[in-house]
Amino acid sequence: MAIAVAVIEEHTLTRYGLARLVDEQPDMAFAGEACSGAEALRLVATRRPTVVTLAVTLPDIDGIRLARELRDRYPGLGIVVLTSRGVDDVLFRAMETGASAFVPKTAPTAEVLGAIRHAAVAASSFTATGLASAFARRQEAGARVGLSPRERETLQLLSRGLSVPAIAELMHVTQSTAKTYVTRLYDKLGVSNRAQALMTAVHHGLIQSVA
Structure with a gap:
């Protein structure tokens, strides 16, 4: 069964790139996109993806806080935090909220895909390069x-x-x-x-x- 991946990201080009990346994988299926926290909550409730990729910066909510809300609502949901702010404090905040993985947006595509696959099978186990x-x-x-x-x-x-x-x-x-x-x-x-x-x-x- 394919990993259903939803993309939560403010920037259109990034959403498009992640959607294409997911579509190109034989073991994944694109499950929709959202550009805000409110849209994300509706998307997850209706599409019930296996994994979400989640930006730290969103127009209506801090992405880490959204990760906590999603983890509380959906214990089995894989949550991959993607950020352009590759700093230790953001990494630890992501870990503390129950995210499955933390990946800088500058990481190679193989690392992003690896994080998604990890999140699909071990949602409650945190992984990050350089932890x-x-x-x-x-x-x-x-x-x-x-x-x-x-x-x-x-x-x-x-x-x-x-x-x-x-x-x-x-x-x-x-x-x-x-x-x-x-x-x-x-x-x-x-x-x-x-x-x-x-x-x-x-x-x-x-x-x-x-x-």
Whole structure:
């Protein structure tokens, strides 16, 4: 049975190129396209593709947030995040939301197709070229500032714009404990608020971008 692939992408030429690439594969079938988050949700609900390729940048929603919504609604859906922003922070965000694969748009077509095939058979298993190197860079950056694993996790969640109660829920700790993590993080970065913390974290290479 062919892998039904839906393309979610803002740019027309990219959608066209991905559609042609999929159509050329004997084990794949093009299942439709969407250029926004709203269209994507309707498309997936009606066509029920095996895999979606998903751009990070969409006109009405952040692609990573859409990936989380799709994963919550469709646990077996393969989700391949395609991005022109090949930075570690986006990679880790994609992994945390439950995406199946992360591929830069500059990657060879063989890598894109490999990610789609992986997503079709292992939707809940994350794969990305350079994942081990990204982990090593994150650990080295945290070590330079002296952040604990929990403080690094707190920083990543702050960079996504989450509140202390939301951070506590995701980390499975009390709000008091989450506040302690945030306070220690600010102390180690030498800052007094979230905005300063994120700017300093970017400067030290602890995060690559801010959601």
